[in-house]
Amino acid sequence: MKRQRKKTGPSPQLVFTDSIKSKEHNYVQTDIDMSLHAMEDGSYFIKVKSANWKKTRHVELSRDHLNLHISHQSCGKSKYSIVDIKKISEVRIGHQSPIWLSLGRHLPKVEQCFSLVIEGRESPLNFVAMTKESAELWTRGLQHLSANLENLDIKGKQLLWVWDCFKTADKDRNGKLTSKEIKRLLAKLNFDAREEYVERLLKETDDSGDNCLSFDEFSDFFKKISWRPEIERIYKTYCDADLKLQAKELARFLHHDQGMSDVSDETAISLVQSFEPDEKLRSSNVMSIYGFMYCFVVTTR
Structure with a gap:
């Protein structure tokens, strides 16, 4: 009588709970605008640092399409880190980073993995998506955004520089700058403009009349105060x-x-x-x- 070979299951994969899966969108759209909109809503991933360090993270694209917000719960509080998309030098699809080789038989499916190489970081950020479609959506979207930022003309990069200034000054993150916040920014940039001149430009560019400047209004203000x-x-x-x-x-x-x-x-x-x-x-x-x-x-x- 032949001895039956004991059946062995597939190599263990990273386990995703049903509660996380239920929140994951199964995005399959090919249109890049739809993809970016889906990225704004965010997706859950497993962030992998080693064979023993795998944590669930929620990643979403900022509304300005310039940053990734990576959030997690710690001691009952929500915390997040920010990744500047301009600093993403490479989007690696699949098992292209060294970390994946160290996982051995616990290696996740190649079509669900990707890594982000970030300027200034020694090691890439490694993620496992919930589905193949989610991984494709995010890698395609990030490659698109990185290429767009790299190919901006000088005027576009100048506008991006102004946007960075705006975000730096917007301490309360309400999307508007008060007169005090703008004057503090000008001082930080060493702009030496007369008080009355600044006040006049603030009034000229405050189209909404709410004594604050939105980004469009601030961009107009910044152009007027610097362009001569x-x-x-x-x-x-x-x-x-x-x-x-x-x-x-x-x-x-x-x-x-x-x-x-x-x-x-x-x-x-x-x-x-x-x-x-x-x-x-x-x-x-x-x-x-x-x-x-x-x-x-x-x-x-």
């Missing part, structure tokens, strides 16, 4: 044939036109790194008209 025709003329005097300002020419402008005797090329490079919104130009130590506008306001007080 005479600065554009100066910029064109010193920039090259491609209308880009080299760091050495910026140093020459500060020395000859502004009387700053101790300005070195290193100082000019530092200013480019501080004020230029375009990452590619920053890496080449070149300043656009937008970076020059901000730099001019700050350094020529």
